[in-house]
Amino acid sequence: MQVALMVPCYIDMFYPHVGIATLELLERLGIDVVYPKDQTCCGQPMANSGCYEEAQATEEHCARVFGSFDCVVTPSGSCTHHIRNKFTAGADSPERQNLVRNTYDLVEFLHDVLKVREFPWTTFEHKVALHTSCSAIRGLNMASMSERVHAPVFSKPKALLSGVPGIEFVEFERVDECCGFGGTFAATEEAVSAKMGYDKLALIEKASPECIVSSDMSCLMHLQGCARRQKQDIPFYHVVEVLNGVSL
Amino acid sequence: MNSMQVLSRNTILGAVRASQPAAQPMPTIPHFHTNKPADLAAAFCASIARMAGVVVTEDVPDLDSFLRAKFPNAKVICSAIPEFAGTIKPASFNDWSEASTIDVCILRSPMAVAETGSILLSDMELQVNTIAFLAHDLVVLLDAQQIVSNIHDAYEHPHFKQRQYSVLMTGPSGSGDIGGVVVHPAQAAKTLTVLLSPAPNAGKRTG
Amino acid sequence: MSRPVDQAKNAEKFLADTVHEQRLDKLLWAMRMRRDAAARQVPEWEDLRSLASAIKEHTLSNLSDYLIQFEARATANGVTVHWARDAHEHNQIVYDLLAEQGMNLLVKSKSMLTEECEMRPFLERRGIRVTETDLGERIQQLDDQPPGHIVGPAIHKTNKDVAVLFSEKYGSDPNNEDTAYLAGVMRENTRPDFLTARAGMTGANFVVAETGAIVVATNEGNADLSANTPRLHICSVGIEKVIPTTESLAVFIRLLARSATGDTITQYTSMFRGPRKGAAMHVILVDNGRSARLGMKRFWHSLKCIRCAACMNTCPVYRRSGGLSYGSTYMGPIGIIMMPTFEIRKYSELPFSSTLNGSCSNVCPVKIDIHEQIYGWREVMEENDQIQVVKKEAMRVADKVLSHPALYQIATATLSTALEVLPHFAIYSRLNAWGKHRDVPDAARETFHEWYSTHRLRANEEVRS
Numbered sequence: 001m002q003v004a005l006m007v008p009c010y011i012d013m014f015y016p017h018v019g020i021a022t023l024e025l026l027e028r029l030g031i032d033v034v035y036p037k038d039q040t041c042c043g044q045p046m047a048n049s050g051c052y053e054e055a056q057a058t059e060e061h062c063a064r065v066f067g068s069f070d071c072v073v074t075p076s077g078s079c080t081h082h083i084r085n086k087f088t089a090g091a092d093s094p095e096r097q098n099l100v101r102n103t104y105d106l107v108e109f110l111h112d113v114l115k116v117r118e119f120p121w122t123t124f125e126h127k128v129a130l131h132t133s134c135s136a137i138r139g140l141n142m143a144s145m146s147e148r149v150h151a152p153v154f155s156k157p158k159a160l161l162s163g164v165p166g167i168e169f170v171e172f173e174r175v176d177e178c179c180g181f182g183g184t185f186a187a188t189e190e191a192v193s194a195k196m197g198y199d200k201l202a203l204i205e206k207a208s209p210e211c212i213v214s215s216d217m218s219c220l221m222h223l224q225g226c227a228r229r230q231k232q233d234i235p236f237y238h239v240v241e242v243l244n245g246v247s248l
Numbered sequence: 249m250n251s252m253q254v255l256s257r258n259t260i261l262g263a264v265r266a267s268q269p270a271a272q273p274m275p276t277i278p279h280f281h282t283n284k285p286a287d288l289a290a291a292f293c294a295s296i297a298r299m300a301g302v303v304v305t306e307d308v309p310d311l312d313s314f315l316r317a318k319f320p321n322a323k324v325i326c327s328a329i330p331e332f333a334g335t336i337k338p339a340s341f342n343d344w345s346e347a348s349t350i351d352v353c354i355l356r357s358p359m360a361v362a363e364t365g366s367i368l369l370s371d372m373e374l375q376v377n378t379i380a381f382l383a384h385d386l387v388v389l390l391d392a393q394q395i396v397s398n399i400h401d402a403y404e405h406p407h408f409k410q411r412q413y414s415v416l417m418t419g420p421s422g423s424g425d426i427g428g429v430v431v432h433p434a435q436a437a438k439t440l441t442v443l444l445s446p447a448p449n450a451g452k453r454t455g
Numbered sequence: 456m457s458r459p460v461d462q463a464k465n466a467e468k469f470l471a472d473t474v475h476e477q478r479l480d481k482l483l484w485a486m487r488m489r490r491d492a493a494a495r496q497v498p499e500w501e502d503l504r505s506l507a508s509a510i511k512e513h514t515l516s517n518l519s520d521y522l523i524q525f526e527a528r529a530t531a532n533g534v535t536v537h538w539a540r541d542a543h544e545h546n547q548i549v550y551d552l553l554a555e556q557g558m559n560l561l562v563k564s565k566s567m568l569t570e571e572c573e574m575r576p577f578l579e580r581r582g583i584r585v586t587e588t589d590l591g592e593r594i595q596q597l598d599d600q601p602p603g604h605i606v607g608p609a610i611h612k613t614n615k616d617v618a619v620l621f622s623e624k625y626g627s628d629p630n631n632e633d634t635a636y637l638a639g640v641m642r643e644n645t646r647p648d649f650l651t652a653r654a655g656m657t658g659a660n661f662v663v664a665e666t667g668a669i670v671v672a673t674n675e676g677n678a679d680l681s682a683n684t685p686r687l688h689i690c691s692v693g694i695e696k697v698i699p700t701t702e703s704l705a706v707f708i709r710l711l712a713r714s715a716t717g718d719t720i721t722q723y724t725s726m727f728r729g730p731r732k733g734a735a736m737h738v739i740l741v742d743n744g745r746s747a748r749l750g751m752k753r754f755w756h757s758l759k760c761i762r763c764a765a766c767m768n769t770c771p772v773y774r775r776s777g778g779l780s781y782g783s784t785y786m787g788p789i790g791i792i793m794m795p796t797f798e799i800r801k802y803s804e805l806p807f808s809s810t811l812n813g814s815c816s817n818v819c820p821v822k823i824d825i826h827e828q829i830y831g832w833r834e835v836m837e838e839n840d841q842i843q844v845v846k847k848e849a850m851r852v853a854d855k856v857l858s859h860p861a862l863y864q865i866a867t868a869t870l871s872t873a874l875e876v877l878p879h880f881a882i883y884s885r886l887n888a889w890g891k892h893r894d895v896p897d898a899a900r901e902t903f904h905e906w907y908s909t910h911r912l913r914a915n916e917e918v919r920s
Contacts, residue, residue: 266746414728436723
């Protein structure tokens, strides 16, 4: 099976190891991974800031680069949510429609398409605080949300991580309250954004995890920035790193 | 309606007509009886207790001695029920603000709701609406046979289509406006006590 | 022409007051948890939400017919129905009703609509004293502040704040912070006004077309006192509050208190169909921009709002900013999507006071797609030239770089340039804002792109462009 790998711009720049782990994991699972070299960004930073017109060229470029693939996978819930649900800045085209239809967040892809549940090539004997982004929960239905009190409780990232031998999850309060990143919100309303980050870290710390794991590097980028500012030494991992194999 | 009002009315209605989206259908509204509690009286008691209301389930044969014991300092007892005299009747109040002199007010409610612990009152039972709000303490007689399951059932009561004023009252007055902590009383009745007592015309639905 | 409200700056000030911020956040999160607990008790909760949404959409899409029906039924009951196109007309109608009978004291229960119309200053300038009888509204009135939350207007104040305020205005004990004591001070000081006022005003939570009745829900009983004690009852209500029938009312009553505070119902859920003998009841139906909003394809669903404030309680931004930071009548998520319809420039930045997390939409009892409308307003702001020129320019640069692979790769190749590019388009006029309270991420030794080129690029790899 062939898949085009989309590496979000901020992972390309700051967390290339997450892109590498994604590539390695997909190859381990027998996928033929293509990395289109001309990729740049999905346009979310401009579109979310209301600068819709200024997202047009970027989104059209993205559609051109990826639009002919049957399957596009990206280790980012927020980029997937943007493409699947808000990709309207550029002109409509068969490529755009294709991209909208065929883009998957990595967790979705592993859970729903490949239906992988076991990751026997690695162990992770650590206590994990699992954070799932708002894009993933409410945009992509990757986990249940606390507001819907009668809906069955489920979590695709947790289901995958549970297949890594030795892993333990800690429970913490306000589990699906937003971490405060919110895209450009992190800079335009940085005081509130940072406070939300500090508050989430405090609640996570109460549960004494050894690390914090998420399928959205954007949330982790924000939480890591907050943690370091408070001299908190906790490590952060993307879900794909744990599934592929990583040591603390 | 004066000419300015006619203009305003026509302007607003015209603007609404021009703006309103394509008509969407009215849904059918179920009454959700699948989770009806087996013991409506018990459910009612639990619900009203959560709102600081008190229910006396034992028989109270002598209302007079019950009131003297519960409200020993009460001087003005307004009775809105025919079978009890009290010290004053609602009809005696010329101005509705005069009800502020009432210490305890005795009423009968024609219906209560198990889901919420609410009792129904209207201008029919009250005669002077303010007696239920300016009195310091309320005692309400309720026939347990007149407790309905939920709010859907409650709004079927004819009072809501016939009376000028009706209220679903749930416990004494309260407020959570300071610090989110609900305290009693706020502006109206300080206490609400319900006495389970068969209606005088038991078997015949009143109201 | 007013400058846009800088909600972010106001929020920063609120956050600096750790006592008030932490308290508000905890208190409102607890309210959200109570809402969850109440919803859990109702197996048909999601069905009720769907019904409420459908009933409102049906009513709003047939609003002119329902308004006419309400007017006819209410009039037959002895109610005088008035129509006000805007805030000023509303205020004038109220004033005229009071002035023609020489009334100079009005007791009123909570009405966000009257806040919207700025009715109190209008009346006070004309010699009419207005007593807010809702405890939270009264506190804010005494403190000369607008409401900070649509259900608990003074919820941001500590008991100490209220004790000090009451001691200044009522001469009570400034050191007694007991909630019951403070509620008692309010009761003592408000009761005389109930008894002497000749006019009382209420808002309305619902307007029932079928019976010509208005419905008001309170905890305190102050609406019942305001409406029943005097011989003149004025009810001010927005035209969007109409529902078709008494039967449909049940759906909303089951959702309202549970969504707001977690109680199954408010202490007083009252229905006013008409005046008693010798008294008068007037209902003022107010437009004030609602009919215009009804015609906005993307935003008319905001008119379904039943003012429960569940969206505010769950909003992580509201809880850390405080309601007053929005500088608006309605605040939090619902405020963001309503206020631009009143004054687009003044509220042009509110749509950015959100992380678009979507919690609000999922607690809304009438299923307003709040977070999607917030996103939609961002686009409208651009279309209406409300985006700051500096920010727009920064975004234009970003789009140019990000749509040209060669430019992008050059920009990200050198680490320091990468750090300049990314924060620059995110920060626009607030340079280094990211780093104010957070550490900046470490620049990678090489980008993924560089790594891939070095380690993986195969000579015969097909690169599709």
